[in-house]
Amino acid sequence: MSIITIVGAGMMGSAIGFPASDNGHEIRLVGTPLDREIIEHARRTGEHLTLRRRLPERFRYYQIEELDEALAGAELLVSGVSSFGVDWFLEEILPVIQETLPVLAVTKGMQDTEDGELIPYPHLYAKKLDRRLSLNAVGGPCTSYELADHDPTEVCFCGEDMEVLRRIKALFETNYYHVSLSTDVVGVECAVAMKNAYALAVTLAVGLSERTEGVGGTLHYNSQAGLFGQSVREMRRLLALVGGGEENIVYGAGDLYVTVFGGRTRLIGTLLGRGLSFERAMEELEGVTLESIVIATRTARAVRRLIELGRAKAEDFPLLLHVDDIISRGAQVAIPWSSFETEETRA
Numbered sequence: 618m619s620i621i622t623i624v625g626a627g628m629m630g631s632a633i634g635f636p637a638s639d640n641g642h643e644i645r646l647v648g649t650p651l652d653r654e655i656i657e658h659a660r661r662t663g664e665h666l667t668l669r670r671r672l673p674e675r676f677r678y679y680q681i682e683e684l685d686e687a688l689a690g691a692e693l694l695v696s697g698v699s700s701f702g703v704d705w706f707l708e709e710i711l712p713v714i715q716e717t718l719p720v721l722a723v724t725k726g727m728q729d730t731e732d733g734e735l736i737p738y739p740h741l742y743a744k745k746l747d748r749r750l751s752l753n754a755v756g757g758p759c760t761s762y763e764l765a766d767h768d769p770t771e772v773c774f775c776g777e778d779m780e781v782l783r784r785i786k787a788l789f790e791t792n793y794y795h796v797s798l799s800t801d802v803v804g805v806e807c808a809v810a811m812k813n814a815y816a817l818a819v820t821l822a823v824g825l826s827e828r829t830e831g832v833g834g835t836l837h838y839n840s841q842a843g844l845f846g847q848s849v850r851e852m853r854r855l856l857a858l859v860g861g862g863e864e865n866i867v868y869g870a871g872d873l874y875v876t877v878f879g880g881r882t883r884l885i886g887t888l889l890g891r892g893l894s895f896e897r898a899m900e901e902l903e904g905v906t907l908e909s910i911v912i913a914t915r916t917a918r919a920v921r922r923l924i925e926l927g928r929a930k931a932e933d934f935p936l937l938l939h940v941d942d943i944i945s946r947g948a949q950v951a952i953p954w955s956s957f958e959t960e961e962t963r964a
């Protein structure tokens with residue numbers, strides 16, 4: 618039996634403990650300062666407040682002040698924070714752990730730079746820390762509540778050292794949690810982060826259907842599929858821009874699918890598609906974790922910078938730029954359908 622300490626008791630941080638606990642490991646779930654209620658509730662009832670699932674017997678619960686106790690003897694530290702908790706994790710947690718303790722982050726996202734670079738979180742952590750840690754991450758299609766329900770799930774763990782990745786995989790792999798491994802951190806992490814921006818784009822079509830058919834009326838799949846196809850095309854171009862391997866499109870496209878159908882991003886995309894302004898839609902969804910906005914904004918900002926520098930072309934990213942126009946520039950939804958058309962002549 619090993620001890621796995623998870624810091625960040627949100628839905629995914631908690632759900633990834635399920636397969637490891639099924640493998641007989643002790644899971645120590647530590648709440649961030651924002652997770653107090655989740656931890657108190659779990660201690661009192663054995664249930665997760667936001668995941669709405671019973672937590673396995675092998676889970677133990679800690680408030681952030683009990684971090685040292687939770688880390689004693691741990692073989693792995695999991696970061697369960699969302700993009701909004703990345704700075705906190707960087708400032709409060711990574712500096713105080715032992716250098717020998719490997720880290721696995723579930724957080725999906727990237728940070729853009731003034732040069733138009735997109736840096737995945739493990740690299741951002743490494744850049745900002747003055748110590749060398751083993752920083753690994755999980756990407757791929759996985760909704761937290763379905764993992765907790767043991768739905769067959771395919772993900773990828775990425776990091777620099779394949780041996781470390783194999784050891785981490787052995788803690789989590791079960792007959793329902795299937796783990797591929799990759800040392801292409803940029804490729805895996807960028808693919809699965811970008812899908813959030815594009816899930817917002819695809820789900821605009823859900824709201825557009827609702828405009829004509831009414832909420833709860835017939836959904837239109839031609840338009841959703843058209844946007845899905847264009848999303849995959851643009852994600853492949855983005856992968857090439859950041860220098861990630863093209864095979865990672867499998868994780869990006871899978872993650873796009875699950876997020877369109879099962880993610881919170883669908884809520885905002887649908888409201889925007891229905892015709893609500895960005896501000897109005899955000900008001901309606903107050904309190905919901907919406908990373909797609911952060912990711913779409915950062916990705917579009919990087920692409921716009923690369924366009925200025927002559928290293929990317931606006932006509933290669935019409936959908937991403939339209940999403941950014943909606944969320945950052947007050948534009949109304951007007952899908953640029955004809956700009957998705959191509960002409961291919963095969964030699």
Ligand SMILES: NC(=O)C1=CN([C@@H]2O[C@H](COP(=O)(O)OP(=O)(O)OC[C@H]3O[C@@H](n4cnc5c(N)ncnc54)[C@H](OP(=O)(O)O)[C@@H]3O)[C@@H](O)[C@H]2O)C=CC1
Nearest residue numbers: 625626627628629649651698699701702705724725755906
């Ligand atoms: N790798 C994978 O397989 C998957 C990864 N994800 C990713 O996992 C991450 C978490 O998602 P999910 O669990 O669903 O989201 P939740 O909103 O349920 O959890 C987010 C976690 O981050 C914490 N947090 C948020 N803001 C801050 C802050 N300012 N300071 C400190 N902590 C903060 C939350 O606290 P609080 O709850 O109080 O807000 C909570 O612990 C996301 O990046 C998501 O994209 C999601 C699905 C699959």
Ligand SMILES: O=C(CO)COP(=O)(O)O
Nearest residue numbers: 758759760876880881882
């Ligand atoms: O990353 C996710 C699923 O893999 C979560 O997506 P949402 O942020 O849309 O809930």
